[in-house]
Amino acid sequence: MKTNDIRISLPASKSMSNRWLMINHLTGCFFRISKPSTSGDTRLLRRLLNQIESENSSHVYYCNNAGSVARFLMPLLAITPGHHILTGDDRLCQRPMAPLIEALRQMGLRVECTEKEGFLPVQIQGSVPTKRTVSVDPLLSSQFVSSLLLIAPRMPEGISLTMTQRPTSRPYIEMTCDILRQAGIEARRSSNGRTYYVNHLASKPKSAAVSIERDWSSASYFYTMALLRPDLRIRLLGLQLDSCQGDSATDNFFRLLGVTSTEVRSPYRSAGRSITIQGGGDCPKSLQFNCIDCPDLVPTFAVAAAAARVKATLKGVSNIALKESDRMQAISTELQRMGGKVNCTAEEMVILPSELHPVEPVHTWGDHRIAMAFAPLKLRFPDLQIENPEVVEKSFPEFWEQFDLVLQNKQ
Numbered sequence: 328m329k330t331n332d333i334r335i336s337l338p339a340s341k342s343m344s345n346r347w348l349m350i351n352h353l354t355g356c357f358f359r360i361s362k363p364s365t366s367g368d369t370r371l372l373r374r375l376l377n378q379i380e381s382e383n384s385s386h387v388y389y390c391n392n393a394g395s396v397a398r399f400l401m402p403l404l405a406i407t408p409g410h411h412i413l414t415g416d417d418r419l420c421q422r423p424m425a426p427l428i429e430a431l432r433q434m435g436l437r438v439e440c441t442e443k444e445g446f447l448p449v450q451i452q453g454s455v456p457t458k459r460t461v462s463v464d465p466l467l468s469s470q471f472v473s474s475l476l477l478i479a480p481r482m483p484e485g486i487s488l489t490m491t492q493r494p495t496s497r498p499y500i501e502m503t504c505d506i507l508r509q510a511g512i513e514a515r516r517s518s519n520g521r522t523y524y525v526n527h528l529a530s531k532p533k534s535a536a537v538s539i540e541r542d543w544s545s546a547s548y549f550y551t552m553a554l555l556r557p558d559l560r561i562r563l564l565g566l567q568l569d570s571c572q573g574d575s576a577t578d579n580f581f582r583l584l585g586v587t588s589t590e591v592r593s594p595y596r597s598a599g600r601s602i603t604i605q606g607g608g609d610c611p612k613s614l615q616f617n618c619i620d621c622p623d624l625v626p627t628f629a630v631a632a633a634a635a636r637v638k639a640t641l642k643g644v645s646n647i648a649l650k651e652s653d654r655m656q657a658i659s660t661e662l663q664r665m666g667g668k669v670n671c672t673a674e675e676m677v678i679l680p681s682e683l684h685p686v687e688p689v690h691t692w693g694d695h696r697i698a699m700a701f702a703p704l705k706l707r708f709p710d711l712q713i714e715n716p717e718v719v720e721k722s723f724p725e726f727w728e729q730f731d732l733v734l735q736n737k738q
Contacts, residue, residue: 332562332603333736335549335729339364339539340572341722342395342499345372346506347537349399349477352376354510354528359536367721368393375400379407390415390447392651392693393721394422397447398470401427402478405436407453412441414448418693421446422649427471430463430488459484465494467646472523473503479525480512489522495646498573498620505571509537541565543574544696545723547627550581550604551703552733554631557607559736562591566602576621580628584635585610610635612680619643623650626700629658629678633667634704636680644676651721652692661689661701688712695721702730 344364349372351357363369375388375396386409390397397415401424404411414420425445431438435457439450459482465472472494479486494500500523504514507525511532514525546563553561568578568590578588585608591601614632618625618641625647632639647654655676659669664686668679685708691698695718705711719726 332560333732334562334564335732336564336725337541337545337566337729338366338723338725340542341366341369341544342502342542342572343506343539344369345395345399346473346477346503347539348372348376349403350506350510352379353403353477353481354512354532356510356532356534358510358534361536361538363539364542365724367391367724368396372396372399379403386410387412387414390419392416392419394419394468394651395470398424398427398468398474399477401438401449401451402431402436402474404451404453405431405438406456406478406481409453411451411453412448413451418651419447423467424449426464426467427474430461430471430475433461434458456482460487460489462489462491464491465500466492467495467649469494469496469499472500476500476503476507476514476523476525479514480507480528482527485524485526487522487524493619495622495643496573496620498571502571502573540567540570540572542723543570543572543577544623545699545726546602547574547577547624548699548703548726548730549733550577550586551627551631551634551700552706552730553586553604553606554581554584555606555634555703555706556733556736557585557605559733560603560605561733563602563604565599567600568602573620574624576618577624577627580616580624581631582608583611583614583616584608584631584637610637613638613640615640615642617642622647623696625676626654626658626696629662629669629676630700630704632678633662633665633669633681633683634707636682637678638680639678641676641678642674645674650694650696652694652697654694654697657690657692657694657697658700661686661697665689665704683707685711688714691715691718693718695719695723699723699726702726705734 341364437452507514586606589603665683668681670677689701
């Protein structure tokens with residue numbers, strides 16, 4: 328049955344795609360990945376994994392500004408024979424890597440910082456780990472944990488990893504374990520939730536087809552559009568509510584702002600599930616939301632709250648200054664340029680009700696999520712310009728094409 332829903336095609340989950348690429352490389356069993364992410368980060372990881380496999384590799388691995396790619400590759404290179412250099416652009420070399428470097432050294436692996444201790448670039452001499460037991464501080468990034476769990480199948484005795492603090496983005500660690508199990512590798516968590524155990528790969532898993540969920544991080548920007556245009560219904564094709572992605576918290580946050588999500592199941596098997604979203608529900612004067620499991624959503628939540636003139640206290644934001652940009656500063660600066668009011672501490676960001684006005688242009692700080700978080704404000708300010716719109720290539724290359732489907736709708 329046809330509807331008047333605006334149909335949005337979302338990219339595949341970058342997080343899931345990258346983990347499956349790592350599994351394929353580490354196990355030597357090439358799972359058939361159906362429609363993986365087309366993001367710049369996924370294409371970069373695929374290219375660098377191919378470089379590792381090539382006999383003519385230069386052994387210099389340049390990760391641009393892709394923190395997840397660098398974190399996934401560092402443990403892999405540490406157990407790959409040869410001499411390797413891992414580096415990236417200026418911003419990536421400013422992002423802390425000390426917890427991961429220290430964990431690798433605990434395991435007897437040889438990682439040397441060539442400029443500043445705890446940061447890229449690093450020299451790595453690939454070798455066999457001498458210890459399977461390791462502790463790691465996951466507060467700055469859950470990827471420190473995931474990257475170590477992913478190499479466990481290639482370690483002689485697997486890994487026993489204990490977290491020294493509550494992790495940021497725990498759902499993405501659980502995603503890693505779930506994908507390992509799907510690949511036939513035993514992965515479990517202790518009863519207190521602090522220690523993860525992943526076994527050595529004893530035998531080659533059976534090849535199988537892998538389906539990648541649509542990306543909840545990318546979906547979040549269309550929720551802001553639904554908030555700003557309650558007269559429209561937007562259908563997010565292929566998205567599902569019961570997702571392992573931490574950024575599915577988008578639904579919980581926007582429900583507080585009166586945006587409802589309804590899962591739609593097509594009678595045609597090939598079409599799968601989708602979610603229809605629509606704004607217009609009651610909006611509170613104030614709200615609180617803990618973002619510790621979904622820090623990449625902070626730019627979206629902050630802009631949405633400012634646009635809705637809601638006082639929003641966003642907690643668990645301590646690591647967002649360490650992303651592709653200093654997102655604490657980027658969000659505060661751009662909202663304040665537009666007349667917004669933002670108060671920040673090390674642990675929380677408070678958006679205060681205010682009247683926004685357009686600026687020329689919105690600076691993106693070289694950060695894809697800043698660009699996409701502010702883009703929906705074009706629904707309120709049609710002449711608003713977003714600086715360097717091409718930065719969305721990192722995670723959602725088709726963003727502007729899909730965004731225009733909503734922007735150009737005049738009903």
